[in-house]
Amino acid sequence: MNQPTVAFSAPGKVLLAGGYLVLDRKYTGLVCGLDARIHVHVQTLQTSPGLMFSEIIVKSPQFRDSEWRYGYRETEDDGGIEVTQLKGHSTFTQSRNKFVETALAYALTYTSAVHHTKIGPASITILADTDYYSHPGSSGSEMAMMTDRFLDFNVPLHEAHKTGLGSSAALVTAFTTAVVAHYTPHAVVDVSSDQEKSRLHNLAQAAHCAAQGKIGSGFDVAAAVYGSCVYRRFSPSILEGLGDLGVEGFSTRLRHTVEDTDPMRTWDANIDKRFAAIVPRNVRLMMCDVDCGSETVGMVMNVLSWRKAKPEEALLLWETLQKGNEDLATELEKLALKPAKSSGDYDNVREVMLTIRSLIREMSLKSGVPIEPVVQTELINSCCQLPGVVGGIVPGAGGFDAVALLVENKEHVIDGLRQFLENYRVEGSDGASVSIGKVRLLRVKQDDQGVRKENAMDYQEWLH
Ligand SMILES: Nc1ncnc2c1ncn2[C@@H]1O[C@H](COP(=O)(O)OP(=O)(O)O)[C@@H](O)[C@H]1O
Numbered sequence: 001m002n003q004p005t006v007a008f009s010a011p012g013k014v015l016l017a018g019g020y021l022v023l024d025r026k027y028t029g030l031v032c033g034l035d036a037r038i039h040v041h042v043q044t045l046q047t048s049p050g051l052m053f054s055e056i057i058v059k060s061p062q063f064r065d066s067e068w069r070y071g072y073r074e075t076e077d078d079g080g081i082e083v084t085q086l087k088g089h090s091t092f093t094q095s096r097n098k099f100v101e102t103a104l105a106y107a108l109t110y111t112s113a114v115h116h117t118k119i120g121p122a123s124i125t126i127l128a129d130t131d132y133y134s135h136p137g138s139s140g141s142e143m144a145m146m147t148d149r150f151l152d153f154n155v156p157l158h159e160a161h162k163t164g165l166g167s168s169a170a171l172v173t174a175f176t177t178a179v180v181a182h183y184t185p186h187a188v189v190d191v192s193s194d195q196e197k198s199r200l201h202n203l204a205q206a207a208h209c210a211a212q213g214k215i216g217s218g219f220d221v222a223a224a225v226y227g228s229c230v231y232r233r234f235s236p237s238i239l240e241g242l243g244d245l246g247v248e249g250f251s252t253r254l255r256h257t258v259e260d261t262d263p264m265r266t267w268d269a270n271i272d273k274r275f276a277a278i279v280p281r282n283v284r285l286m287m288c289d290v291d292c293g294s295e296t297v298g299m300v301m302n303v304l305s306w307r308k309a310k311p312e313e314a315l316l317l318w319e320t321l322q323k324g325n326e327d328l329a330t331e332l333e334k335l336a337l338k339p340a341k342s343s344g345d346y347d348n349v350r351e352v353m354l355t356i357r358s359l360i361r362e363m364s365l366k367s368g369v370p371i372e373p374v375v376q377t378e379l380i381n382s383c384c385q386l387p388g389v390v391g392g393i394v395p396g397a398g399g400f401d402a403v404a405l406l407v408e409n410k411e412h413v414i415d416g417l418r419q420f421l422e423n424y425r426v427e428g429s430d431g432a433s434v435s436i437g438k439v440r441l442l443r444v445k446q447d448d449q450g451v452r453k454e455n456a457m458d459y460q461e462w463l464h
Pocket residue numbers: 060097098099100126127128157162164165166167168169171
């Protein structure tokens with residue numbers, strides 16, 4: 001029987017406030033969803049001679065050498081569905097894609113645990129909005145069909161610099177949702193149902209956490225599922241008890257975890273949508289990419305080891321920052337309820353953002369981690385001089401990922417910023433002699449929508 005063809009998409013994120021703090025359940029993060037999305041399309045693979053029967057092909061056609069082929073099999077003792085990358089042919093991609101592989105195995109395991117579905121061959125296509133990657137790409141001749149909607153990056157995935165918008169969380173969320181929907185009888189996955197959404201959230205968190213190596217607060221997956229929110233993380237013990245795929249009983253444990261039926265491990269993540277308009281309509285969130293990127297894991301390890309070494313100093317900073325972050329949420333909410341009439345009405349937001357930044361710089365200084373590096377300080381300060389720019393911040397873990405700016409949502413303000421950045425250059429004034437060089441204004445803006453069902457017919461020109 002042919003399973004339905006389906007497509008789902010999920011958004012990227014920017015952690016406006018709460019980087020590092022949000023790793024601890026005592027603190028929260030202010031997460032803004034973006035209009036940059038990752039789309040996943042799943043259809044039955046029509047088997048032809050020479051093709052293995054139990055094969056799932058995953059393609060990311062915007063990148064070179066990005067076609068991963070998987071075999072799958074049910075393991076013994078309820079261990080779940082194991083997927084194995086097939087590397088037999090020279091045209092198959094040989095490198096692993098940990099996020100795709102784990103999302104596939106988790107989604108297949110969950111679906112077959114619930115519906116006892118027979119897993120059939122499938123063809124899965126991933127399409128990402130341009131702003132996830134710094135590489136400007138080009139419409140290469142082999143991909144003449146590609147239009148601007150899903151740009152051909154013309155490089156292998158590992159060569160495309162990330163901008164830090166959370167591609168893996170958006171990918172895993174859209175991927176697990178689409179795979180579950182494809183194999184679920186009658187494709188009844190309804191992302192508008194709260195219960196179903198929370199299951200999809202739990203499944204995506206479990207898969208993302210396993211692929212990422214169990215670090216991270218999960219705020220990026222929460223944003224991919226729910227869009228903008230104030231996020232309080234789940235207790236890490238919820239996923240620690242799951243064990244590895246293939247181990248006896250994994251399938252049943254995954255089902256309990258996803259459906260939240262394990263009384264010892266009740267999900268306690270808190271997704272507060274009260275501030276759904278986190279960035280109000282009259283303010284526009286803009287991202288400014290410096291095309292350097294940062295290694296979040298290393299930065300997290302160093303900040304946390306400083307926190308452990310200096311608990312009292314860190315506590316004071318964490319508490320003061322949390323207060324600043326809450327103030328920012330409150331001020332943004334006020335602006336959403338009562339739109340600004342003059343530039344002066346943005347003064348409170350301006351002030352709070354400056355306070356948060358100075359605390360972040362203190363964190364940088366004390367921990368020795370370049371959370372707001374000097375080059376980013378200069379960039380944000382220069383942007384803040386421009387008319388209509390309310391404030392800027394190094395989001396998330398900070399470093400050399402794209403910075404976030406809040407500006408008055410007016411054409412002349414946005415044009416002014418764009419023109420200013422066209423000529424902006426920073427040379428290595430940083431201790432590590434990092435040179436930003438050219439900065440680029442990304443096209444992303446805030447968007448509140450989480451995971452969403454798409455019309456599977458809309459992707460025909462990108463399915464090869
Ligand atoms: N378009 C894509 N196609 C396939 N895999 C992707 C795509 N975008 C991201 N990924 C997966 O996500 C990984 C990047 O995740 P990560 O390093 O956590 O960055 P980010 O901060 O953007 O989430 C890639 O190595 C790859 O496994």
